[in-house]
Amino acid sequence: MITLETTFAGLKLKNPLIAASSGLTNSISKIVELDNAGIGAIVLKSLFEEQIENHSEKLSQITDYPEAGDYINTYIQMNHMGKYLDLIRSAKEKCNVPIIASINCYKSAKWIDFAKTIQDAGADALELNLFVLNAGEFGDTYLEDTYVSIVREIKKVIHIPVIIKMAKNISNLPGLISKLKALGADGVVLFNRFYQLDIDINSMEITSGPVFSNPTDFSDTLRWTAIVSGRVPDFDIACSYGVHSWEDAIKGILAGATSIQLCSILYEQGADAVTNMLTCLEEWMDQNNFSSLAEFKGKLNYANIKSPYMYERVQFMKYFSSYK
Template identity: 35%
Template structure:
């Protein structure tokens, strides 16, 4: 079951998402051997580069005024260097497409440098992970989306490899944002970024980390918008991330129009063998329903049909029985 994504040819629609499972060459090789169509390498975080430099600068005692600049440069170079080496090693030791990833916390100019370095190291494509936590009541959603557009435009105009954008959940007008990303050069979008969200400890009365892994039910956040994006903007490649734990969820996403599905939690729970199981399940489903290729059924439910009232409905109406 071959597919294409961002102009790259993949032997499987199952792609390992940016995660600890793609943070080293051993994980990348294991994913390739299990049948992954591609991998998205663990993200390079601007936040971590800045955080490391800021932390070390607190302990700087040099009387010279350029100490902070030196730390920013050294820590940034060391941190980025590890990612660049991983790209090089992954290209040398596997035959699947390698997608680099950068996690953006702002619209800083340094993203162009990061993106160029990853492309030069051999990455086949680049995924930009965008998310801004708006805590200022005066911040308008339009301004945040303009910042996203600015970052994507600058990166796309500077690199020679295709770019996809991993969008945050809960956008007011997802199709409009996708259209704007396409307009500034992105060739794909990933629905959606799953940011860290805290839980509450009712014993300590403090915030605590929540479960970082997804649940199958979360796929419902994406299915409608995959289908609508595919229908309205068939020229852009749509990927889904979050909630794909088995071949059944992968088939649902493909039927809605996704070109690939990104997986992480499935590997955490079932090991890299989960990739092979999903591939077999997709092939078995295809045979059972008379499809020889993914393109024969991809986007089938995104086509206008009698079930459009369900695709476009936003209220439950009569679904809850009376008590």
């Protein structure tokens, strides 16, 4: 008898597929569709602190009275929060899988206010979508220090699992993740994909780049999943960014992930992709005589293979020698 059960960040999942935070997880109808397709857990669309602030700032400029401006700010923030809390409550009511809330904030105090309210609304866990681009205005360790201080503060006030959705460009990823684990973080998502930009050479303007990832993005995700899984044992990883097939999901688990987050594939193929991936995953396990994910999870991670330097290889020397 094959079971696809797994755990992620202290949550019990019936299978490893998690719907990543996106526009596909911002309404109850789309969430229910994913639940019906068999998804193992759902991360709601992030609540963006910046969005709330910009919105309220613009509206408060309409009035000349500072007190009225304060009132509008508070009203709008509460309205945004209220809608988000309603989404958590109805997702909990209508779905049978863990509902993970997601917040994107950049000021410590705000993160904490949001986190407590979200916990009280019934979210099963909280994913922190945190990134500040350092275009030279901050010190070398600003981003790492921000991750550390936010996890430290948030763990003091909430008891639901805290998941960190990591950016790729961290100088010492295993080192930072070890620190976050020591501070009580319950799991990590490798990786977040941020807004991509492009340049239009005709209008000579900055434009939007591709919205979705593509299959070649997965190699980096796999590399870091394997390294972090080997370097930071007993810490749950959700493999994310570039998962475009059921084979990718298996590779992520072999590299050490306990769960797999899906986004672009769900936009491209719809919720049916979940059902198909689960069927193929089970068939592959059957063919390879595995009855649980634990039997092959991390089999090929950095600590479990004979030549871990395979994961450190970044230069193309050999590749170039065969491509004259």
